[in-house]
Amino acid sequence: MHKSKFIIAACFCLFIIGGVSAQDNISPERKQAIDSLALEKVRDLSKYISIIGNKQTPFSEANRVMDRAEELFAEGSEMGVSSLNSKEINYYKVRQYFERLMALNYDRVNIKWYNIHYISDLERQPDGRYVGVVTIYQRFEGTSDDGMSYKDTTKKDITIYVERKKTQIQGRTIEFWDVLLGDIRVTETTT
Amino acid sequence: MKLLNRSFLVLCLTIVFPTLYAQAQIVGDMDDESRLYAETKQVNQFFRRFNGEEDEKGERYYARDKEYRDPKLRKKYISILFDASNRNIKDELKSQFTEHVTNKTNPITLDFHGDNWFSQVTTTFNYKGRDRTFILFMKLEQEKLGYKWVIYKVYSDVFRDYMKKDTSLGKFLHPLSHELDFMNLRKALDDASTATQFTIKDYRPDYLTLFLYEIKNGNLKFKTIQNVKFHFFQVNGWYFELSEFNRAGYNTGWLISDLIKVADKDKDLLRKYIYYEDQ
Numbered sequence: 001m002h003k004s005k006f007i008i009a010a011c012f013c014l015f016i017i018g019g020v021s022a023q024d025n026i027s028p029e030r031k032q033a034i035d036s037l038a039l040e041k042v043r044d045l046s047k048y049i050s051i052i053g054n055k056q057t058p059f060s061e062a063n064r065v066m067d068r069a070e071e072l073f074a075e076g077s078e079m080g081v082s083s084l085n086s087k088e089i090n091y092y093k094v095r096q097y098f099e100r101l102m103a104l105n106y107d108r109v110n111i112k113w114y115n116i117h118y119i120s121d122l123e124r125q126p127d128g129r130y131v132g133v134v135t136i137y138q139r140f141e142g143t144s145d146d147g148m149s150y151k152d153t154t155k156k157d158i159t160i161y162v163e164r165k166k167t168q169i170q171g172r173t174i175e176f177w178d179v180l181l182g183d184i185r186v187t188e189t190t191t
Numbered sequence: 192m193k194l195l196n197r198s199f200l201v202l203c204l205t206i207v208f209p210t211l212y213a214q215a216q217i218v219g220d221m222d223d224e225s226r227l228y229a230e231t232k233q234v235n236q237f238f239r240r241f242n243g244e245e246d247e248k249g250e251r252y253y254a255r256d257k258e259y260r261d262p263k264l265r266k267k268y269i270s271i272l273f274d275a276s277n278r279n280i281k282d283e284l285k286s287q288f289t290e291h292v293t294n295k296t297n298p299i300t301l302d303f304h305g306d307n308w309f310s311q312v313t314t315t316f317n318y319k320g321r322d323r324t325f326i327l328f329m330k331l332e333q334e335k336l337g338y339k340w341v342i343y344k345v346y347s348d349v350f351r352d353y354m355k356k357d358t359s360l361g362k363f364l365h366p367l368s369h370e371l372d373f374m375n376l377r378k379a380l381d382d383a384s385t386a387t388q389f390t391i392k393d394y395r396p397d398y399l400t401l402f403l404y405e406i407k408n409g410n411l412k413f414k415t416i417q418n419v420k421f422h423f424f425q426v427n428g429w430y431f432e433l434s435e436f437n438r439a440g441y442n443t444g445w446l447i448s449d450l451i452k453v454a455d456k457d458k459d460l461l462r463k464y465i466y467y468e469d470q
Contacts, residue, residue: 118249
Protein backbone atom coordinates (compact mmCIF):
# COMPACT_ATOMS: atom_id res chain seq x y z
CA MET A 1 0.00 0.00 0.00
CA HIS A 2 2.73 2.38 1.05
CA LYS A 3 4.89 1.48 -1.94
CA SER A 4 2.08 2.01 -4.40
CA LYS A 5 1.41 5.42 -2.88
CA PHE A 6 5.07 6.25 -3.33
CA ILE A 7 4.97 5.29 -7.01
CA ILE A 8 1.78 7.30 -7.56
CA ALA A 9 3.38 10.31 -5.89
CA ALA A 10 6.53 9.88 -7.95
CA CYS A 11 4.55 9.60 -11.21
CA PHE A 12 2.43 12.57 -10.19
CA CYS A 13 5.55 14.63 -9.78
CA LEU A 14 7.07 13.36 -12.99
CA PHE A 15 3.92 14.13 -14.90
CA ILE A 16 3.70 17.71 -13.74
CA ILE A 17 7.34 18.44 -13.26
CA GLY A 18 8.67 16.61 -16.32
CA GLY A 19 12.22 17.13 -17.62
CA VAL A 20 13.65 18.30 -14.34
CA SER A 21 17.13 16.96 -14.75
CA ALA A 22 18.60 19.95 -16.55
CA GLN A 23 17.06 22.54 -14.28
CA ASP A 24 18.00 23.70 -10.83
CA ASN A 25 15.42 26.38 -10.21
CA ILE A 26 11.87 25.51 -9.26
CA SER A 27 9.32 27.24 -11.47
CA PRO A 28 5.97 28.39 -10.00
CA GLU A 29 4.18 25.47 -11.72
CA ARG A 30 6.67 22.96 -10.38
CA LYS A 31 6.44 24.50 -6.92
CA GLN A 32 2.66 24.07 -6.96
CA ALA A 33 3.10 20.35 -7.72
CA ILE A 34 5.59 20.01 -4.88
CA ASP A 35 3.28 21.96 -2.54
CA SER A 36 0.46 19.49 -3.33
CA LEU A 37 2.68 16.54 -2.51
CA ALA A 38 3.82 18.18 0.72
CA LEU A 39 0.23 18.89 1.73
CA GLU A 40 -0.73 15.29 1.00
CA LYS A 41 1.98 14.12 3.41
CA VAL A 42 0.83 16.62 6.03
CA ARG A 43 -2.74 15.33 5.67
CA ASP A 44 -1.48 11.78 6.12
CA LEU A 45 0.28 12.88 9.30
CA SER A 46 -2.92 14.47 10.59
CA LYS A 47 -4.83 11.22 9.93
CA TYR A 48 -2.19 9.17 11.72
CA ILE A 49 -2.21 11.51 14.73
CA SER A 50 -5.96 11.03 15.01
CA ILE A 51 -5.60 7.23 15.02
CA ILE A 52 -2.70 7.19 17.48
CA GLY A 53 -4.50 9.49 19.94
CA ASN A 54 -7.71 7.44 19.97
CA LYS A 55 -8.18 4.94 22.82
CA GLN A 56 -10.30 2.74 20.57
CA THR A 57 -7.20 2.02 18.48
CA PRO A 58 -5.63 -1.32 19.56
CA PHE A 59 -2.05 -1.02 20.80
CA SER A 60 -0.60 -3.07 17.93
CA GLU A 61 -2.44 -0.96 15.36
CA ALA A 62 -1.27 2.28 16.99
CA ASN A 63 2.30 1.01 16.80
CA ARG A 64 1.88 0.12 13.13
CA VAL A 65 0.49 3.59 12.41
CA MET A 66 3.39 5.17 14.33
CA ASP A 67 5.80 3.29 12.04
CA ARG A 68 3.92 4.62 8.98
CA ALA A 69 3.91 8.13 10.41
CA GLU A 70 7.63 7.97 11.12
CA GLU A 71 8.28 7.09 7.47
CA LEU A 72 6.95 10.53 6.49
CA PHE A 73 9.85 12.20 8.31
CA ALA A 74 13.50 12.82 7.64
CA GLU A 75 15.78 11.16 10.16
CA GLY A 76 16.25 12.97 13.47
CA SER A 77 13.16 15.17 13.10
CA GLU A 78 11.84 16.72 16.29
CA MET A 79 8.67 18.33 17.60
CA GLY A 80 9.08 21.64 19.40
CA VAL A 81 6.05 22.12 21.65
CA SER A 82 5.22 25.49 23.20
CA SER A 83 2.15 26.77 24.99
CA LEU A 84 0.72 30.04 26.20
CA ASN A 85 1.40 28.96 29.79
CA SER A 86 5.11 28.57 29.45
CA LYS A 87 7.91 30.46 27.78
CA GLU A 88 9.87 27.28 27.29
CA ILE A 89 9.70 25.00 24.30
CA ASN A 90 9.89 21.26 24.89
CA TYR A 91 11.57 19.16 22.25
CA TYR A 92 10.56 15.58 21.47
CA LYS A 93 11.73 13.11 18.88
CA VAL A 94 8.87 12.34 16.49
CA ARG A 95 8.42 8.81 17.88
CA GLN A 96 8.45 10.12 21.44
CA TYR A 97 5.80 12.70 20.54
CA PHE A 98 3.53 9.99 19.15
CA GLU A 99 4.07 7.84 22.24
CA ARG A 100 3.13 10.76 24.48
CA LEU A 101 0.03 11.32 22.36
CA MET A 102 -0.92 7.65 22.73
CA ALA A 103 -0.41 7.87 26.49
CA LEU A 104 -3.04 10.63 26.71
CA ASN A 105 -5.54 7.89 25.98
CA TYR A 106 -8.82 9.63 25.45
CA ASP A 107 -11.94 7.58 24.74
CA ARG A 108 -12.77 9.84 21.85
CA VAL A 109 -10.43 12.01 19.88
CA ASN A 110 -11.65 14.49 17.34
CA ILE A 111 -9.04 16.21 15.24
CA LYS A 112 -10.15 18.89 12.84
CA TRP A 113 -7.71 20.26 10.39
CA TYR A 114 -8.70 23.80 9.49
CA ASN A 115 -9.00 24.36 5.79
CA ILE A 116 -6.22 26.90 6.02
CA HIS A 117 -2.69 26.18 5.11
CA TYR A 118 0.18 28.44 4.31
CA ILE A 119 3.13 27.27 2.28
CA SER A 120 6.33 29.27 2.22
CA ASP A 121 8.63 29.73 -0.73
CA LEU A 122 11.11 26.92 -1.22
CA GLU A 123 14.63 27.99 -0.28
CA ARG A 124 17.74 26.19 -1.38
CA GLN A 125 20.14 24.88 1.27
CA PRO A 126 23.91 24.64 0.81
CA ASP A 127 23.57 20.89 0.04
CA GLY A 128 21.24 21.60 -2.88
CA ARG A 129 18.07 20.33 -1.20
CA TYR A 130 15.13 22.71 -0.96
CA VAL A 131 13.44 23.52 2.30
CA GLY A 132 10.04 25.05 2.96
CA VAL A 133 7.54 25.44 5.79
CA VAL A 134 3.87 24.48 5.72
CA THR A 135 1.70 26.09 8.41
CA ILE A 136 -1.56 24.42 9.37
CA TYR A 137 -3.99 24.75 12.26
CA GLN A 138 -5.39 21.77 14.09
CA ARG A 139 -8.32 21.63 16.51
CA PHE A 140 -7.87 18.80 18.99
CA GLU A 141 -10.71 17.58 21.17
CA GLY A 142 -10.20 14.65 23.49
CA THR A 143 -12.93 13.37 25.79
CA SER A 144 -13.04 10.45 28.19
CA ASP A 145 -15.98 8.51 29.62
CA ASP A 146 -15.04 9.72 33.09
CA GLY A 147 -15.80 13.28 31.96
CA MET A 148 -12.26 14.43 31.33
CA SER A 149 -12.07 16.64 28.30
CA TYR A 150 -9.32 18.63 26.65
CA LYS A 151 -9.47 21.05 23.73
CA ASP A 152 -6.91 23.15 22.02
CA THR A 153 -6.04 24.72 18.71
CA THR A 154 -2.47 24.23 17.69
CA LYS A 155 -0.53 25.96 14.98
CA LYS A 156 1.87 23.57 13.34
CA ASP A 157 4.80 24.87 11.34
CA ILE A 158 6.05 21.85 9.48
CA THR A 159 9.44 21.75 7.77
CA ILE A 160 9.43 20.09 4.35
CA TYR A 161 12.54 18.93 2.55
CA VAL A 162 12.37 18.61 -1.19
CA GLU A 163 15.00 16.74 -3.10
CA ARG A 164 15.51 15.15 -6.46
CA LYS A 165 15.85 11.40 -6.35
CA LYS A 166 16.38 8.65 -8.86
CA THR A 167 14.61 5.33 -9.19
CA GLN A 168 14.71 2.42 -11.61
CA ILE A 169 11.44 1.50 -13.24
CA GLN A 170 11.63 -1.36 -15.77
CA GLY A 171 15.31 -0.74 -16.38
CA ARG A 172 14.94 2.98 -16.91
CA THR A 173 16.37 5.55 -14.53
CA ILE A 174 13.74 8.09 -13.71
CA GLU A 175 14.24 11.25 -11.67
CA PHE A 176 11.55 12.61 -9.41
CA TRP A 177 11.06 15.14 -6.61
CA ASP A 178 10.51 13.65 -3.19
CA VAL A 179 9.15 15.41 -0.13
CA LEU A 180 10.00 14.49 3.45
CA LEU A 181 8.70 16.13 6.59
CA GLY A 182 11.23 17.56 9.04
CA ASP A 183 11.10 19.39 12.36
CA ILE A 184 7.70 20.60 13.47
CA ARG A 185 6.96 23.50 15.76
CA VAL A 186 3.66 23.14 17.56
CA THR A 187 2.23 26.26 19.18
CA GLU A 188 -0.73 25.80 21.47
CA THR A 189 -2.81 28.88 20.79
CA THR A 190 -6.12 28.49 22.61
CA THR A 191 -7.90 26.05 24.88
CA MET B 192 -18.41 22.97 2.30
CA LYS B 193 -17.28 25.21 -0.56
CA LEU B 194 -19.87 27.76 0.45
CA LEU B 195 -18.55 27.65 3.99
CA ASN B 196 -14.99 28.23 2.83
CA ARG B 197 -16.15 31.14 0.75
CA SER B 198 -17.78 32.74 3.75
CA PHE B 199 -14.54 32.34 5.73
CA LEU B 200 -12.71 34.07 2.93
CA VAL B 201 -15.17 36.93 2.90
CA LEU B 202 -14.74 37.25 6.65
CA CYS B 203 -11.01 37.24 6.24
CA LEU B 204 -11.18 39.97 3.65
CA THR B 205 -13.17 42.04 6.06
CA ILE B 206 -10.45 41.71 8.60
CA VAL B 207 -7.59 42.21 6.22
CA PHE B 208 -9.12 45.34 4.79
CA PRO B 209 -10.29 47.43 7.73
CA THR B 210 -12.54 49.66 5.63
CA LEU B 211 -15.01 46.77 5.56
CA TYR B 212 -14.44 45.79 9.16
CA ALA B 213 -17.72 47.20 10.50
CA GLN B 214 -19.66 44.69 8.41
CA ALA B 215 -18.10 41.64 10.05
CA GLN B 216 -20.45 39.35 11.95
CA ILE B 217 -18.42 36.61 13.48
CA VAL B 218 -19.69 33.79 15.62
CA GLY B 219 -18.44 30.56 17.13
CA ASP B 220 -16.02 28.45 15.15
CA MET B 221 -16.12 30.94 12.29
CA ASP B 222 -14.41 33.37 14.59
CA ASP B 223 -11.47 30.99 14.92
CA GLU B 224 -11.03 30.46 11.25
CA SER B 225 -11.22 34.09 10.16
CA ARG B 226 -8.64 34.86 12.81
CA LEU B 227 -6.34 32.24 11.38
CA TYR B 228 -6.69 33.73 7.89
CA ALA B 229 -5.89 37.20 9.19
CA GLU B 230 -2.82 36.02 11.12
CA THR B 231 0.55 36.65 9.50
CA LYS B 232 1.50 33.03 9.92
CA GLN B 233 5.12 32.95 8.86
CA VAL B 234 7.94 35.46 8.46
CA ASN B 235 7.77 34.37 4.83
CA GLN B 236 4.18 35.64 4.76
CA PHE B 237 5.27 38.92 6.34
CA PHE B 238 7.65 39.41 3.39
CA ARG B 239 4.97 38.53 0.88
CA ARG B 240 2.34 40.77 2.45
CA PHE B 241 4.79 43.66 2.86
CA ASN B 242 5.84 43.33 -0.77
CA GLY B 243 2.30 42.69 -2.09
CA GLU B 244 3.12 39.25 -3.42
CA GLU B 245 0.08 37.22 -2.35
CA ASP B 246 -3.70 37.40 -2.28
CA GLU B 247 -5.90 37.31 0.82
CA LYS B 248 -5.91 33.52 0.84
CA GLY B 249 -2.15 33.35 0.85
CA GLU B 250 -1.88 32.34 -2.81
CA ARG B 251 1.28 33.62 -4.39
CA TYR B 252 1.28 36.45 -6.93
CA TYR B 253 4.12 36.18 -9.44
CA ALA B 254 5.74 38.90 -11.54
CA ARG B 255 3.41 38.06 -14.43
CA ASP B 256 0.27 38.80 -12.33
CA LYS B 257 -1.11 42.33 -12.55
CA GLU B 258 -1.71 42.49 -8.78
CA TYR B 259 1.97 41.66 -8.09
CA ARG B 260 3.41 44.37 -5.82
CA ASP B 261 0.43 46.61 -6.56
CA PRO B 262 0.83 49.79 -4.41
CA LYS B 263 -2.85 49.78 -3.36
CA LEU B 264 -2.64 46.15 -2.26
CA ARG B 265 0.58 46.84 -0.39
CA LYS B 266 -0.92 49.83 1.46
CA LYS B 267 -3.82 47.70 2.67
CA TYR B 268 -1.54 44.88 3.74
CA ILE B 269 1.04 47.09 5.45
CA SER B 270 -1.72 48.72 7.49
CA ILE B 271 -2.41 45.35 9.18
CA LEU B 272 1.24 44.45 9.69
CA PHE B 273 1.73 46.62 12.78
CA ASP B 274 1.29 45.50 16.38
CA ALA B 275 -1.87 47.53 17.10
CA SER B 276 -1.39 47.26 20.86
CA ASN B 277 1.87 49.22 20.71
CA ARG B 278 0.90 52.85 21.24
CA ASN B 279 4.48 53.99 20.87
CA ILE B 280 4.10 53.60 17.12
CA LYS B 281 2.02 56.64 16.22
CA ASP B 282 -0.42 56.51 13.30
CA GLU B 283 1.33 59.45 11.69
CA LEU B 284 4.63 57.55 11.72
CA LYS B 285 2.98 54.43 10.25
CA SER B 286 1.49 56.51 7.43
CA GLN B 287 4.82 58.15 6.64
CA PHE B 288 6.50 54.76 6.54
CA THR B 289 3.78 53.22 4.37
CA GLU B 290 3.90 56.14 1.93
CA HIS B 291 7.69 55.87 1.78
CA VAL B 292 7.81 52.15 0.93
CA THR B 293 4.86 52.19 -1.49
CA ASN B 294 5.96 55.29 -3.38
CA LYS B 295 4.99 54.73 -7.02
CA THR B 296 8.22 56.03 -8.53
CA ASN B 297 10.55 54.38 -6.01
CA PRO B 298 8.80 51.49 -4.24
CA ILE B 299 10.80 49.68 -1.57
CA THR B 300 10.36 45.97 -1.01
CA LEU B 301 12.04 43.59 1.42
CA ASP B 302 14.58 41.09 0.15
CA PHE B 303 14.89 37.77 1.98
CA HIS B 304 18.39 37.20 0.57
CA GLY B 305 19.46 40.82 0.98
CA ASP B 306 21.69 42.16 3.74
CA ASN B 307 20.56 44.43 6.52
CA TRP B 308 18.14 42.20 8.34
CA PHE B 309 18.94 39.72 11.06
CA SER B 310 17.39 37.65 13.80
CA GLN B 311 17.67 38.00 17.56
CA VAL B 312 17.09 34.68 19.28
CA THR B 313 16.70 34.69 23.06
CA THR B 314 17.63 31.30 24.44
CA THR B 315 18.07 29.49 27.71
CA PHE B 316 21.30 27.62 28.27
CA ASN B 317 22.36 25.70 31.31
CA TYR B 318 25.68 27.25 32.32
CA LYS B 319 27.60 25.36 34.97
CA GLY B 320 24.39 24.02 36.49
CA ARG B 321 22.25 27.20 36.33
CA ASP B 322 19.71 28.34 33.71
CA ARG B 323 20.96 31.51 32.05
CA THR B 324 19.75 33.66 29.16
CA PHE B 325 21.87 33.95 26.02
CA ILE B 326 21.00 36.15 23.06
CA LEU B 327 22.11 34.91 19.67
CA PHE B 328 22.24 37.23 16.65
CA MET B 329 21.84 35.31 13.43
CA LYS B 330 21.92 36.13 9.75
CA LEU B 331 21.58 34.36 6.43
CA GLU B 332 24.81 33.46 4.71
CA GLN B 333 25.18 32.16 1.19
CA GLU B 334 27.06 28.90 0.85
CA LYS B 335 27.55 26.63 -2.15
CA LEU B 336 24.12 25.96 -3.65
CA GLY B 337 21.98 27.81 -1.15
CA TYR B 338 21.71 29.71 2.12
CA LYS B 339 22.01 28.96 5.81
CA TRP B 340 21.44 30.82 9.09
CA VAL B 341 24.64 31.46 11.01
CA ILE B 342 25.37 32.82 14.50
CA TYR B 343 27.42 35.98 14.13
CA LYS B 344 27.14 37.58 17.56
CA VAL B 345 26.23 36.48 21.07
CA TYR B 346 25.39 38.41 24.22
CA SER B 347 24.89 37.23 27.78
CA ASP B 348 25.09 38.89 31.19
CA VAL B 349 27.01 35.80 32.25
CA PHE B 350 30.03 36.88 30.22
CA ARG B 351 29.85 40.61 30.98
CA ASP B 352 32.57 40.49 33.58
CA TYR B 353 34.89 38.78 31.12
CA MET B 354 34.26 41.59 28.65
CA LYS B 355 35.31 44.44 30.90
CA LYS B 356 38.67 45.74 29.94
CA ASP B 357 40.71 47.03 32.84
CA THR B 358 42.18 50.26 31.50
CA SER B 359 43.70 51.48 34.75
CA LEU B 360 47.42 51.97 34.47
CA GLY B 361 48.61 49.95 37.39
CA LYS B 362 50.40 46.94 36.12
CA PHE B 363 52.49 46.44 33.00
CA LEU B 364 55.41 44.45 31.65
CA HIS B 365 58.33 46.82 31.61
CA PRO B 366 60.05 47.38 28.24
CA LEU B 367 63.12 45.38 29.12
CA SER B 368 61.19 42.29 30.16
CA HIS B 369 62.53 40.51 27.07
CA GLU B 370 66.03 40.64 28.52
CA LEU B 371 64.80 38.44 31.36
CA ASP B 372 63.03 36.01 29.04
CA PHE B 373 59.75 37.56 30.24
CA MET B 374 60.14 35.90 33.60
CA ASN B 375 57.83 38.62 35.07
CA LEU B 376 54.87 37.08 33.16
CA ARG B 377 54.44 34.70 36.11
CA LYS B 378 53.60 37.58 38.46
CA ALA B 379 51.62 39.44 35.78
CA LEU B 380 49.18 36.62 35.10
CA ASP B 381 48.93 35.34 38.64
CA ASP B 382 46.00 37.66 39.42
CA ALA B 383 43.11 36.86 37.02
CA SER B 384 41.33 40.14 37.76
CA THR B 385 44.12 42.29 36.30
CA ALA B 386 45.17 40.04 33.41
CA THR B 387 43.62 42.30 30.76
CA GLN B 388 46.00 45.14 31.73
CA PHE B 389 48.70 43.27 29.87
CA THR B 390 46.92 43.15 26.51
CA ILE B 391 47.30 45.33 23.45
CA LYS B 392 45.28 48.59 23.40
CA ASP B 393 42.87 47.55 20.66
CA TYR B 394 42.12 44.13 22.11
CA ARG B 395 38.36 43.63 21.84
CA PRO B 396 36.82 40.77 23.81
CA ASP B 397 34.42 38.60 21.84
CA TYR B 398 31.29 36.99 23.27
CA LEU B 399 30.99 34.49 20.43
CA THR B 400 34.45 33.06 21.10
CA LEU B 401 33.69 32.65 24.80
CA PHE B 402 30.32 31.14 23.98
CA LEU B 403 31.85 28.51 21.69
CA TYR B 404 34.67 27.86 24.15
CA GLU B 405 32.22 27.10 26.95
CA ILE B 406 30.08 24.89 24.68
CA LYS B 407 33.15 22.93 23.61
CA ASN B 408 34.21 22.54 27.22
CA GLY B 409 30.79 21.15 28.11
CA ASN B 410 29.99 24.00 30.52
CA LEU B 411 27.19 25.43 28.35
CA LYS B 412 24.27 23.28 27.25
CA PHE B 413 21.34 24.44 25.10
CA LYS B 414 17.94 24.12 26.78
CA THR B 415 15.27 26.06 24.93
CA ILE B 416 14.24 29.06 22.85
CA GLN B 417 12.42 31.81 24.73
CA ASN B 418 11.76 34.27 21.95
CA VAL B 419 12.63 35.12 18.35
CA LYS B 420 12.49 38.52 16.71
CA PHE B 421 13.95 40.21 13.65
CA HIS B 422 15.56 43.58 13.01
CA PHE B 423 15.17 45.19 9.59
CA PHE B 424 17.52 47.87 8.29
CA GLN B 425 16.61 47.37 4.64
CA VAL B 426 14.46 50.48 4.23
CA ASN B 427 16.49 53.66 3.76
CA GLY B 428 15.90 56.11 6.60
CA TRP B 429 13.95 53.58 8.69
CA TYR B 430 14.38 50.70 11.11
CA PHE B 431 11.71 48.27 12.25
CA GLU B 432 11.49 45.26 14.50
CA LEU B 433 9.39 42.18 13.76
CA SER B 434 7.99 40.02 16.59
CA GLU B 435 5.51 37.17 16.88
CA PHE B 436 2.25 37.70 18.76
CA ASN B 437 0.28 34.64 19.81
CA ARG B 438 -2.95 36.09 21.18
CA ALA B 439 -6.68 36.31 20.62
CA GLY B 440 -8.11 38.59 17.95
CA TYR B 441 -7.04 39.42 14.43
CA ASN B 442 -3.87 41.38 15.06
CA THR B 443 -1.69 38.29 15.53
CA GLY B 444 1.30 36.49 14.10
CA TRP B 445 4.43 38.24 12.83
CA LEU B 446 3.91 42.00 13.24
CA ILE B 447 5.98 45.17 13.30
CA SER B 448 6.63 45.70 17.02
CA ASP B 449 8.79 48.81 16.72
CA LEU B 450 9.28 51.45 14.06
CA ILE B 451 11.88 54.22 14.12
CA LYS B 452 12.77 56.88 11.61
CA VAL B 453 16.55 56.83 11.64
CA ALA B 454 19.10 58.44 9.33
CA ASP B 455 21.29 55.87 7.58
CA LYS B 456 24.39 57.43 9.16
CA ASP B 457 22.98 56.68 12.63
CA LYS B 458 22.05 53.08 11.91
CA ASP B 459 25.35 51.73 13.20
CA LEU B 460 24.65 53.29 16.60
CA LEU B 461 21.28 51.57 16.68
CA ARG B 462 22.88 48.25 15.69
CA LYS B 463 25.39 48.60 18.53
CA TYR B 464 22.51 49.23 20.93
CA ILE B 465 20.73 46.08 19.73
CA TYR B 466 23.92 44.03 20.06
CA TYR B 467 24.45 45.31 23.66
CA GLU B 468 27.72 46.80 22.46
CA ASP B 469 26.93 50.25 23.81
CA GLN B 470 27.49 49.13 27.40
